[in-house]
Amino acid sequence: MRRQVVLFLLVLFISYVLGQVSYSIPEEMTKGSVVGNIAHDLGLDLNRLKSGKARVYTGAGVEYIGLNIERGVLLVQERIDREALCGETTPCALHFQLILENPMELFRVTVEITDINDNTPSFTNAEKRFEISESAVVGSKFVLEKAIDSDIGMNGLQKYTLTPTDNFLLKLENQADGNKKVEMVLQKPLDREKQEYISLLLTAIDGGEPQMSGTMQIFVNVLDVNDNAPTFAKPLYRAKILENSPKGTSITTVSASDKDIGSNGELSYLISPSKRLLYELFRIDSKSGEITLNGEIDYEKANIYQIDIEVVDSGGLSDSTKVIVDVIDINDNNPHINIVSKSESILEDSPPNTVIAMLSINDPDSENNGKVECNIDENIPFQNTNYIKWILYFSYRGRFGQRDRFSI
Template identity: 50%
Template structure:
């Protein structure tokens, strides 16, 4: 009977000792940061991870060092025998980050016996591998011959997936006999391009004009894209549409279904008949926004046309153009704010786990490494971790 009490007591102490080992989860032991250009060939050198973390190659091998990534893509591979990181698969900066800069991805290097965790961040720098491009090859405008000097005509801007100096740096309009070009930077990083009439048109002398709009980047070598502008000069139309307000602001929840009305823009044209009929369009719109919003040509009503995601973009700006059939137009800005919804579940990833430990392991020994993530933003993305209250384990 006494022997049974001693055995039970020893079992309780062993259980308590194992529990104490869980009280402290080790944090990241060290960090390393590297920078590589995009589009590097497979096997290209990234960095000497062993040297930069102060580890021996033998430790990498004995600790079964391996890379833990958050997603399904692993762009970098670990060469244990050499203690180096190399490119595992092609990295396209535009695919990875879009217009976000600086662009980087992170992963962990984990070793066992004992468990050590290192954070590695790799910045991907841009190369000039994309040319500016316009949504269309041609733009057709109809402009009344009586248009006043200074009349503005909105032009579609080009798109270049590259960033920084490799992005679009300037626009040129050729020839510039009757029109000059004005380019304005937008708060969201885009550009608003207008062609301004600086010399009067005369339909009886010249009925059509052809111009070329050129977008150029600043990379090496320089890349450019063009769009041809065909102008048909019409007889007089006395009035241009005027938007009811220059800026519209609207909020929409990210889980709003397709067809949800965001807002409605309107413009007035004092002209009668066909010259007073106003139509609405968005001549320049990003690829992402084009898939998410649509404008009714006749009513100016803007609706949700795709799946919104607050985590991808919080704000969109649409430059809605109100045009009459005489060639006049006015542009109003529509700023759409996406409201976050708690639509993502926290995810738990077990990165390492010791299912058995020695009975003489000291308190604070790391038993498991977990990665917990929630794609939501702000308060909706805050995650609290806990375990059962009836067991003496602790998570840090």
């Protein structure tokens, strides 16, 4: 979790925040669209905005929202894609500050980005092929690929349909991560002499207005005699891995068994292609079931991965399991110090609590690795009676004690 601390350096070193305001806008608004009248909502006069050189401060991030100082309103100035900005995280919000000078003031602003139905459910593969024995028993299950829809809530994926339903029915099973396991279940025995090939259509439908859908074609080649499906030893596996682990690091090994013998008992493991990112980050040995790291993982980007694993025997029968991989944070980020605003000089008779500088300190690491301790040197040197030089020491309280030092 990213931590950010905004400091106000006062003569007595105390916080000074005047207020905050929140707005909610849909994603993909056109540039120049009005977010809200911040001057009115904060009770500020337009002349105060101008005299105080009002500005938006977002730190090092993209400035999606800008300030029109003449009108006192916030405007969209960069395209906002909720899926690119927040992924599956909800709620999705932008956090920034409105800064004024003479006197120095700060207001916190939050803009929630709501979802619109701008993504169509889609499958990674256009088709799926099965080879199923005509002796497969009624009730045999066959794992299907899950569709991908980047939208959330009602705009996200809502249901599936499978047609025709002569031999197979669709079965959906809720999983721990809120998604659904998608399977087709044999409801009528197959007869290779009557029908050697079967074609079905799997459709994924979202709940937006209007509804959007995507399809995958399923082809079944009816074979002979494979009457036992493979079964995983566990329905759920858990593993841990340090962030920044090198490519090839072993994560865990899944295991399945099949009561059939010979070629019908030969098993092959694969990672479900329903999420492209997982398909790129992890690799599984098709024979041993060992899962290894195939890319770079960063705790600050994602602290948990849920991988769907399939096992298929040579007759086309299959089973699935889920592997949950927890990423362990290491102290691999230094704290950073940025100047929000500062005064070039102060009057010698300035009263206590006069704001002379505002600093922003952040550390992307989490928990104790992300805690920042800020210290000020008590032995303040005076170069003359009208000039005070402040020196701040910022020390990181983490595993390796990274530090950043800054002076004004």
